[in-house]
Amino acid sequence: MSRKSGAGMLLLLAGLLAAGCTPQTEDAPKLPARTYTNPISLPDEWGEYGLGDPFVFSYNGYYYLYVSTRDTDAGVKVWRSADLADWKYEGLCTEDPLTTGAYAPEVRYWNGKFYMYTSPAGQGHYVLESGSPTGPFRVATGNFGRTIDGSTFVDDDGQWYFYYAGPNGIQAAPMSDPLTVAPEEDQTGAYMGGWTEGPTVFKRNGKYYMTYTGNHVFSAGYRVDAAVSDSPLQGFGGFEDNPVLLRSDGATVGLGHNSVVTGPDLDTQYMIYHNLEGHGVVGPLRHMNMDRIVWNGDGFRVWGPTSDAQPAPELPAFADRFERNDLGKDWKTAGDGSWSVNAKDGLSVDAAGKEGRSMLLAKTETPSAYTAEFHVRLDGGAGKAGAVFSYENDKNYGIAMLDAQSGQLTAEVREGGKVAVTGSAKLPGDLDISQLQTLRLEVSGKTVRIYVEGMHLLDLALKDAAGAGKIGYAAESAKARFGYVAFSGSVGGSGVRHAYAPLPGFVNAADDEAGEALKLGIAQAGEEGAVVKNFGACKKLSYLVSVPKSGTYNFHFRVAPGSDGVKFRLKDGDTEVIPAIEVPAGKTGEWVTVSAVGMKLEAGYQRLTLEVDKGSMDFAKMETAAYAPVTAVKDDFEDKNDFGWTRYEGGWSVKQGQLRASSLQPAKTVIGDYGWTDYSVEADLTVPEDGGQTGLLVRVANPANGMDQNQNRDDFLQGYFVYVDAKGIHLVKHDYDTVPLADAAFATPKPGEMVHLKVLAEGSRLTVYAGDGGKPVLEYEDKSGRAFLQGKAGLKSVGTASRFDKVRIEPAGGKP
Template sequence: MKSLRWLMMVAVTFSLIITVPTETSAYQNPRTLPDEWGQYGLGDPYVLKFNGYYYLYVSTRDTDDGVKVWSSKDLVNWSYRGLAATDPITHGAYAPEVVYWNGMFYMYTSPAGQGHYVLSSTSPTGPFNVVTGNLGKTIDGHVFIDDDGSFSFYHAGQGRIDAAPMSSPTSIGASSSTGVGMGGWTEGATVFKRNGKYYMTYTGNHVFSKGYRVDYAVSTTGPRSGYVADSLNPALISTEGPTVGLGHNTVVVGPNLDTHYIVYHNLEGPGVVGPLRHLNMDRIVWNNDKMIVQGPTTTPQQDPAMPTFYDYFDRTSIGSGWTNVNGGHWGIYNQELMWQDSIGDTTWYKQISSASSASDYTAEFNTKEMKRGTSASPRYGATFSYTDENNYGVALLSSKNNRLATSFRINGVDQAWQTFDLPAGFDYTKWHSIRIEKSGTTFKYYVDGMLKGTRTANLGGGKIGVLTEDTHADFGYIAVSNDVNGSSAWDAYKPVPGTIEAVHYMKGGEGVAYHDTTANNIGGAYRTDAGDIRLNSEGLFNLGWNQTGEWYKYKVNVESSGYYDIDFRMATTMNGVQIRLWDGSTDVTGIIDVPNTGDWDNWQTVTKKGVYLNAGQRELRVEFVKGEADFSRMTFHKNAQVPALSDDFNDGNDNGWTRFEGTWAVENGEYSAGSSGPAKSTIGDANWADYTVEADVKMIDAGGDGGLLFRVSNPSHGTERGQNNYDAFQGYYAYLTTSGVNLGKMSYSWTFIQSAPQTYATNTWYHMKVVAKGTNMKVYVDDMNQPKIDYTDNSLNPFTHGKAGVRTANKHTHFDNFKVSP
């Protein structure tokens, strides 16, 4: 009973597929590919998907001509395909990107940053030939094609990303600011569209900086304006550890047709002729419109899943994986496509797959027209949700009418046709893709990635297939996956450490993936099983109405055996709520008390420290032991003991400290920072959780500020190579000015939190102390009994772990008697 709150495959030969990768198949970042540019590696990776294959292009070594290309079916195993372009204009080709449009592949690149050129080819592997003069613009050109077939061009601007309309694939208009930027150098834009919103990822900081990173912004108004940076930025960053300097990414949908992956490079140091970089890839998951990168990872991760069924037709005969309906003349050409060439009547000749999809699915079809007949409706394309000749849907291309035609047959009754116009000049003799996304009774239709229409029909899952009507057509790669709109995240093994969304519990239903005491989803959101889900005030879907005895399971990939701290994001109006976490039959946390947060949308972070987890792929179960609470997400951190640490600097050095910006020195037993900008120095372990940090602070100058850092992770040098980022770390800063004590939060951006006005003199020692426990932080100055600031960070992204340190900005400041206590 809910609370009063509720009351108010078949195996075939060749490439016809059967399976998903086993749980043990894994890739690991960073990766080195065959024939990459020596002592330059793989910088600025761009991945194009075409007809079931992925093609990878990277920046060219500064001393060489040509653009290299690799191909893959699975994003893991790459084959070198040679030089896609050799023209001298590609000397030191920066960030080459390729788009497919209407039978032609267009490459955009900036040779050594000197404007942009467009090259074209009829093949993704080339040869590409130059087809324009220098079109100008700064580096890192990117092209996005919207649902109406309009093109936009993006490139680096002055501390921002600029964009321009394109009247054709080879013509770029005047640029204007997108409003997206990182303040300092900003480059490497990638734009894609999901559920009607435009997403832009972009990279900031100098390419040689460890703080090179990826942010993202979202627009609801158009592809070239209206972007708002997400509050959880950076989306991808690592300044310490096995990989650093992460950026210049592309985003591509994986082989299961559903999972987005971010592909990026890391910095491995200066090469002989530029930065040495290598290839990395991590999964993207979604919660509502939030894009969440599950990374960066540097340990083995589950390989991208393949579709439930797919076919490359890379054989000599059609085979038993397909069933012919109504005849026609079918065959295989060159072990690369299936054809049907009977024309002259309006019979629907079909080939139907042997494998059936689940109720919700995504399907992809690639096809082109060789010749059309003279009837009123020569068409060709896809059929789906096929159970028999009385129940199925179709999506057909019509060159005669330049449109996509869709219909359903349900219980033998043909439903109305609905058509969607395609762009003018659409060449049906070239390859085009049809994509079908089915969720519940809703069908979305895409052509060449453009959303052309949405319909509803009372059809379940079924087989997929292809058909022709009075048309000779070819069919390339065809696939179907039992995932749609990001549902592949539910059964993916999520990396630990990392964040797991509560609504991403595994598949399998009642008693396998979860136990819920009601038969239906009370909130009616996100998933169609019995898990109770609602959209909360933070813009995320969360599990709600969770009662005593209910539980949810999550697939995780634990990096290494050891102790972890877990932050649970919870809300409840009840007292005495309790949860716990299981690994199989082992209770790994014991009882965790969840406080009354005061409202179902007052979210708080509840932390359990020192939880021992075994390495590898596991299934963790969150149990609601007592009472009712809403559950949004959980974040796993490595656990590290905080030692007693002190430094009075009387030894004349700052051994153990890491200096960043500014001018640091040890003078007369005092740690001195002089700077006209920011200056910081850190010490300790990024996995430290609760501790007290204190020090004596003396402001020498009247302007600026100085004080203590805590919960610091991913620090970098914010002013190197001409950058000007005062906020180049993630964590908190408690600081003095001559007019008061203050608290702020930094995540490569600045958020002011709170201040306590008071007069503080220069050349005077003040003792500062910060006590950080959970998400609460208390800031003391001189009076160690009464905090000047007492603040609890209940935001979606509180920092609960990190190093300690000292900082100043635009001020000469001295520090002494620095101390950290567990």
């Protein structure tokens, strides 16, 4: 069945044909050639300790993985991969006794050296240094403190920063060089209401992003939040969608301490994190997980956590590591320079004393929009060397060069043999271009963005689109060496359009496979993010999805109907997944969530197509979750047990036909299925003492024990809490925090006496009844895009001893 969540109304299931729209045939979606499955175990991982706090970074076409060391052992293990899927163990990259219990080692490359930051046994930080990512690393500093989980970030001006866990959240300090942290300590604002650790900082489109983890590694509710700021040191504000990674019940739990890395397609970012398996011999047993980051405007979400087979990270369209002894058939030269390749040193050119530019051009052409990566070093301190892009012929191409004499990044685009556009940027003063440096180019339309070693240094604004062409290397009056080179047809996050979204999960409306959303128009709509505008009759948007198991699912569409309303349907090829849903017009620009409950999906890789039959709408996202029919519950606790309930915090007992919670600490217990949607829950419960709360939970997901491990939190769940206190009836929303939503005056009996409370959840509307009255005492519609639309029911008590009796749960409207 389908419903408009905003009003809890059943919607019309219309006919099976979209009248007036011409049918179109589509090719079957391309199946992924390789897959991986979380959690990931690797050969030679720490026995009974696994792969905790996984850190992955890339250097010259390879990825390197480092993990925490057991408290009983010295050394740091490292693995290498070309594709983020297949890993080879490279041994211990250090065996220094100081690294006994090396927590959360992270490595950053700078000017020919690799710097490792770690806090052995959590007792302050050291920096180790090496000439290779696989070591040997040697201790380069004394202990400079700063608790645990140190992480570095280098801004576009070359300024370094150090981030670490502090008593009130993540703290930060500038660095004068890779070995020296300044004495000052800034509170970044990134805080999870308790112990917060595992920071990672990166920059995108001028904004600073941080991911971080809390609150205890042994908690099933260990999770990842994200924040954004205009400053690298302060003002980090948490995402509205926090937590961005959480699962407290299921195949993997206790998810956190992540790193973020760009995949081999040069465009997609992945969150690398661990899950908790349980207690090992000498600490937590954890394993590595990897899921895709999906951007929407200035925010992102994660396609995860996943625990079923997922497509392996996409590879570049073209790549070369030059690990051979000849130039190969994929390249052609231009100019007078002498190009050579050997397996040990890779690609090099001698163009010293030569006239003009010497170029090496790949025979494979890029598409019109692409991302390319290059690795360049100048030998001898003279001349220029860099990258060629969008090469059509010797009169039409672009070039970006590192200039030894001026200490600049210079770029130009030639059209018809003449220089059409030029640009330059000063390289950070301590950047040594006689060491290997990464050049990254993002080419899209009339804009070319150029990065050096991750620093965004230069934008070229072109008169015409740069377009497709060849890429390659170039040198002028220089001897130079070069490393890994690659390009892909994805840029600015566009690779998500051709990726399979894992279901249950979500897809953003703007990320359709064929790019039709761009033609319809995409706009920012506040909390909704990037939305598709004016999605009208006979238009289609298709999305690639991966369904691990055949079954029934709930679909939730976030839409703003047009002035004439809208009727749309969802199809898998010629098979209708959801018959037409008709949504009447509402207030102009008002967003509503429309749900289709209990729809069948077959397992496999699929293309789901959303079609509009008539009317129009703005469209933000589609979310899916597993469905379960609501089964009636009647529990008077006369059997002296609470079988079927799952206790979390608190001291619970069954006495005299009542379920009781002690006043010693907050308590919650839940029952049902996470696939439940619309239902009512009611119970008799005691009025709390002053300052206490006693009430009902609805739509509960991801519950965890917030009191465990001294976390001292009563809000470890996602869902709604309706409670009674001395002032009346209150509704709050828990999402591992507490947000008050509504209050209602109600004359409660004396503390300790019973009162009847009932909550009806239909769509995004919650209706609350109290006492013997048949009229609602409180009504609330969660109009946000983060409304909880399904989940278990439960009981909760805070700051008081509580008793519960006569619990009843029924499907709304008498239908499951």
